[in-house]
Amino acid sequence: MAPVWLPARLDERRPETATARTLAFTVPGWPGHLAGQHVDVRLTADDGYQAVRSYSLAAPADGDRVELGVQPVPDGEVSPYLAAELPVGAEVELRGPLGNWFVWRPEQSAPVLLVAGGSGVVPLVAMVRAHRRIAARSRFHLLYSVRSPEDVWYGGLLADGDPRLDVRIVYTRRAPAGDGRAPGRITADDLDRGVTGLEPASPIYVCGPTAFVEAVADRLTELGRDPATIRTERFG
Incomplete structure (x- = not known):
């Protein structure tokens, strides 16, 4: 079944560098994911305008908790807002997990x-x-x-x-x-x-x-x- 859009509440924002951030969301109904997969994030403005961007998952599956890594892009439409302005407790929408090729699976045993x-x-x-x-x-x-x-x-x-x-x-x-x-x-x-x-x-x-x-x-x-x-x- 194709991934659907799910509401995601921002719970935590952690600095990684002077500008980069880890964002931790609670996503009820999250189906789980493999390390290496990514998600689409959708923001909807008050006037109905929507913007969608893709971000990599920064941690393995952990129930309904999802962590993303965000590096703000100068003059970007979405990443600066996510990295610095989206209030803790606010909601966005996530769709995923996406991508099945660039993944590491626990059963892999090779170096x-x-x-x-x-x-x-x-x-x-x-x-x-x-x-x-x-x-x-x-x-x-x-x-x-x-x-x-x-x-x-x-x-x-x-x-x-x-x-x-x-x-x-x-x-x-x-x-x-x-x-x-x-x-x-x-x-x-x-x-x-x-x-x-x-x-x-x-x-x-x-x-x-x-x-x-x-x-x-x-x-x-x-x-x-x-x-x-x-x-x-x-x-x-």
Whole structure:
């Protein structure tokens, strides 16, 4: 059955960076979802005008609680309002879950490489949280590209020392002191280190801006990874 629009009440707004926010909603009748899926959000103005945008789910299924990651887009019609103005207790509408290809399922046992660009980390963190929730023994490796240390989402979660999660952050404009890597985009060498330990059929999930995703997918293919194992989600 196709997803239907459901009322969603904003319960909490948490900062992730200076501008990015996690929004937690209560959605009565929510059917559940898989890590990596997304939803449509619909806003309706007093005059009846409606705007719809898609956002990634930031956490695994948890009853009627749904968490979204929102990065405001300059001059955007919806994201700045969601990130900073929608009052706690107010309602919007959600439709989902959407997307069945870019997902991690609990029964998957192979090691996984996650590659994120900026806010593309949101659905990948949902996978990390789902993996952690079931105490899966497989290893996750996250290669995360951001402009500067201030742009890192979920810093506490990614630095908490989970032995099954390897995290490497690549800074493209300004790295913290002692990082040991000059700022710059993800390279073939970065990815080559990331695929170490993967099995031939291990899935690789890549999410971020379109140009980032295409460049990473091309480099992974050049490194000999089977294109069928590379799953991509892009925006912008």
